[in-house]
Amino acid sequence: MINNRPPDIVITDVIMPRMGGIDLCKKIKTSPLLNHIPVVIISAKNRDEDLLEGLKCGADSFIKKPFLPDELRVRVNNLLQSRSLLKEKYRRTVFRDENWEKSEENNHTEFLRHVTDIIYREMKNPEFTSGKLARELALSVSQLNKKLNATTGYPSSTYILHVKLSHAKKILATRDKTIGEVASECGIYDLNYFSRVFKKETGITPTQYKRLPNL
Structure with a gap:
């Protein structure tokens, strides 16, 4: 579905039913068709190694649980604004x-x-x-x-x-x-x-x- 209707941004948890957030991020970031899409990964894992794994897979932002809704909102808005500036560039x-x-x-x-x-x-x-x-x-x-x-x-x-x-x-x-x-x-x-x-x-x-x- 994501290939047919690419979203403006993807927000995923590390632990998901069919495909984990890390694997989903890798799939998006290695696809020539989809790699422009910003990916935000949310995780209850708080070790530095978990953060590093998220960033290594190409995630644009990694948010640790628990988090404030405003934090997610600000990060999403910043990523979308950044993409808009890159588009003009x-x-x-x-x-x-x-x-x-x-x-x-x-x-x-x-x-x-x-x-x-x-x-x-x-x-x-x-x-x-x-x-x-x-x-x-x-x-x-x-x-x-x-x-x-x-x-x-x-x-x-x-x-x-x-x-x-x-x-x-x-x-x-x-x-x-x-x-x-x-x-x-x-x-x-x-x-x-x-x-x-x-x-x-x-x-x-x-x-x-x-x-x-x-x-």
Whole structure:
């Protein structure tokens, strides 16, 4: 069920009927589809070794019983806020060509790098779609959309378009090409469509963007 409808966060006890919290956490954190989901483990075990085991399996937070409801609420809110900030960071890095700090390398950035590399490889291919991207990643389109939505806030078709437009902005800023040539470089052969989506993204036309000083 979790594969079909990934939650925003998972809260689990160490001792559960079918699968213990530690094993569940390991399963989530080793899944390319689910590893972005924060996991909170609750346990009545209070030894340092138990805490260490919880953190080793990839848990984002470990709460010892007994605990105050407000403690759980604060930790959950902090984790969700942190994920929201990371989502914005991922978008800035991909679309503004920022560099990742080495300490920020993780499964999420690795997944986005892989997705973005595939899009760049197929940049000039007008037949490249979300379906083809999903097949490259051995995912269904639905699974890909959920993963990208969780990490960037965009479904796959929108993410592909944003990567293309980001590439277009780089070309306009650094190379002397016509608008038609720039659109073709991005695999978009309908110039009116290219101009329309570019303006929707940036607020100005490609021609106006090209004339901006200090690009």
